[in-house]
Amino acid sequence: MTTNLQQLKAEVENELITNILPFWMNRMPDDVNGGFYGQVTAENKVVRNAPKGGILNSRILWTFSAAYRLTSKPEYKEIADRAKEYLITKFIDQTYGGVYWQLNAAGIPTDTKKQMYNLGFAIYGLSEYYRATQDSSALEEAIKLFELIEKYSFDTLDNGYFEAFKREWNEMEDMRLSEKDANEKKTMNTHLHILEPYTNLYRVWKSPELKAKIENLIHIFIEKILNSDNHHLGLFFDEKWNRKGNSFSYGHDIEAAWLIHEAAIEIDNKQLLEKVRAKVLPIVDAALEGYQSDGSLAYEFDAEMQHTDTESHWWVQAETMVGAFDAYQLSGNQKYLQVVFSTWEYIKANLVDCENGEWHWSRMPDGSVHPTQDKAGFWKCPYHNGRMCMELMMRI
Template sequence: MTSELKNLKIELRLELQNILEYWMNHTIDSKNGGFIGQIDFENHKNDDADKGAVLNARILWAFSAAYHLSKNEEHKNTARRAFEYIKNYFLDPEHGGIFWSLHFDSTPKDTKNQIYALGFVIYGMAEYYSISKSEEALTIAIQLYKKIEAYSFDPINKGYLEAFTRDWKLIDDLRLSDKDANEKKTMNTHLHIVEGYANLYKVWKDETLRQTIIELLTTIETYFINTENGHLRLFFDENWIEKPDVISYGHDIEAAWLLLQCAEIIGDTTLVAKYKKHAIQIAEVTKEGIDTDGGLWYEYDPETQQLMAEKHSWPQAELMIGYYNAWQLSENQDYLDIVFHNWSFVKKHIIDHENGEWFWGVNSDYSTMQKDKAGFWKCPYHNSRACIELIHRI
């Protein structure tokens, strides 16, 4: 497999370069600052679109992480642009949180503190600190971590609550998006809090933070991983009463490798051993979501037995890392074959070879999904991370 892996690495390096060039060439907002809030599937820019905190935090992370590999000063400059924009416009100078969204002219729009967004800003700031040694970036990351611990952490039942008002009061609508259940504790937010915390720990070896990560990984294992079937549980109330929902194949396989990586970063051998087992079990059950063309379906509803017959781009990226990780752990050739097959699917159906970047996804008939190329949720994060992770691992 050596030659095939070498070829995959070459292709991923080129694709990473293409992804980053797309964002540098098409999304810089020279009029209002930062980055344009939306580009549609036909590459039409919407200069008046709202700007999302998650998009900007993920841009910050992607260009910072890529710089480690590329040593391209344009990548570092783009990361700096994202850092300055988040610091100057998304960071709440009064209450110390992160605005969920801004108007196109950089004025605050939705000022709620969605903990998911704070987790991503921590993730991005820590990565930016690692390439810039900006004490401002590290300070912002630490302050946001302390805000989450002060307001979102549930000291009685453990875990983290979803969202708050700008001044950290309780809020009625906790949802990340319209498709999510309005519940107080979610798998998605816990996954990305621990991701942000672990990235912060890489650059700030604080023992309290380490113990917090240990507890968080233990909480995730206790409540969110269904060890009976290997899938993730997605939604709970504050007392850990589950609100059954769909199986999300992309989140399953993302968690499989990412949670293990977090355990490895803090060096907890007990958790590493547990999450190695989870990584294999989750990879095994996620096979049920892989189509014969190598693509990963989006979601399955066990109650109605209905498959959401779409193949979104981000689960493909996570599949590549998750199954490469499973192959590294087990040396089971089937897992590596899944990676190669999926990459062929991505090249054929997901990458926009004409205009650059990845489409949102394809429908069951391979028609392009008519959703953002860049936007509130469509970011250079999953796809660039898949490239970066596999380049490092190969």
């Protein structure tokens, strides 16, 4: 069992360098069509003709850029270079701007919608690549994407950001990020993943406009998205910020707690930071209502069915590690540190795939590994678990 912070730091560093990153370096580069394969199945089979998602490519870019920045290992820069090149030449729409949602295996666009979540991750990856390499072309592309989000997606009437547009930036009927989402104009998830890249972009580009946009996003979270009755984040909203339904996501709650805190620290607005710090621990505590006796965090609570989904997703456990550690750093309260240690034991025993590399998608409520969800794919990327390792390496 991991019992002290130095041991934990050594273990997460080892996990990153010997298990997570090698999987992506060795299995994923597509040497026929460029970029990366779009899918590795639960059975660890590479699907060579799988479509390629913008989110996966951008998250690979972020992960390997961050890993290179932290370690200076040239092999990480090689993967980051590949991801950056492919993003700029294939995923960025040279005619209308923005990022395509999906390409086929050969790199031809097959879904050209402009999802703000997708543009956000491209900014996240490109800004991190610039942090790691000082390549000004990456920063230029990131700033262009920021300007497009502000031009087309920002709601000048009711504040916040609309979800998605057609290729030419016209309105679209179905704006959902995925099939399980409600078709609403504004969502917590997209706002979180605009705040996150804007924060990273601000690290390298101290634009007053960008700073104001980050401040505004933090206010949106505190005043509109956060449910002050129970400290959970609402998931779906109409354009007037009326909350649609009362379900919540334990994983997004704990991820948001530390990302909002990080944003407030980065922009150095002391008054706003105080406001945020008053909210961090209540949000973390609300998220930990879903904490299981085995050391895992449940996925979400469905208010309509009055049902807690206890499937333990890889990304939720990774975010629990960072969110709980951030809460420990903020409060000094050992209970949060205990969550970090317990969740890490759960991850090692249940999610890390020592034989084939990377982590399993999830464990089902009966304890079995999810039989069909990808090992790598549109949504299964190295960024949640890779970032968790790097955050703890930096914080301890």
